[in-house]
Amino acid sequence: MRLFRRGPTKLFVWDFHGVLERGTEHAVFEITNAVLARCGYGERLAVEDNEHLYGRKWYEYFAHALPHEPPEKHLMLQRLAFEFSDAHPRVVGRHLSATEYAEEVLAKVAARHEQILLSNSRPGALRQFLQSVGLLHFFNDGTLHGLDGHRPDQARxxxxxLAEYIRNKSFKDVIVIGDSLKDIELALAYNGVSYLYRHPGRSHPPSSATYKISDLREVLREV
Incomplete structure (x- = not known):
């Protein structure tokens, strides 16, 4: 357990995809199949494949669709998928929307506490996503962290x-809201409170999360 000085405010640590937004999986499905077609492959992801791969790195989608291709090819196709996404923002915008109650909850947290967003998205893409769903104004350069986690050699x-952000700061508690087990581990490292969020209709995997929720308003018990 890592210890830090206790202060009067709490730090809320948000994940983005699958938590503050909904619909990413549909954009990923459309773009993945578009890239496969553009590159001359006959293989396509099926809807059930897309559901099974939910939450994985994008190159893993291509590895699933093209198991006979080497990892280098999967990474190249991932790069093309990012380029397609950047060049066709309307495709993403057509599928992406803010999670129900996200704006209300973020506003109430911002009024009394501090919050940051940690995402494995690329920095530029993360800003575009937040702008698209109308939540960018809740974060700034210091509190918005796109960590480019789709790279096998992820540097950060x-x-x-989180360790860099907390260093030399004082917080009463750390509250982590995410949709993966690794997000829950973030809270454990600081003896904090964790919320494992899944959209309504999606099941929660076994975890040590403090709470398992499908309504973001439940986080307001911490405010």
Whole structure:
């Protein structure tokens, strides 16, 4: 357990995809199949494949669709998928929206406490996503961290970013809201409170999360 000085405010640590937004999986499905088609492959992801791969790195989608290709090819196709996404923002915008109650909860947290966003998205793409769903104004350069976690050689992780942010700061508690078990581990490292969020209709995996929720308003018990 890592210890830090206790102060009067709490730090809320948010994940983005699957927590503050909904619909990413549909954009990933459309773009993945578009890239496969553009590159001359006959293989396509099926809807059930897309559901099974939910939350994985994008190159893993291509590895699933093209198991006969080497990892280098999967990474190249991932790069093309990012380029397609950047060049066709309307594709992403057509599928992406803010999670229900996200704006209300972020506003109430901001009024009394501090919050940061840690995401494995690329920095530029993360800003575009937040702008698209109308939540960018809750974060700034110091509190918005896109960590480019789709790279096998990721240089900076969520634990790294959180440790850097907390250093020399005082917080009463750390509250982590995410949709993965690694997000829950962030809270454990600081003896904090963890919320494992899943959209309504999606099941929660076994975990040591303090709370398992499908309504972001439940986080307001910490405010």
């Amino acid at each position: 992780s969520k634990p790294d970013a």
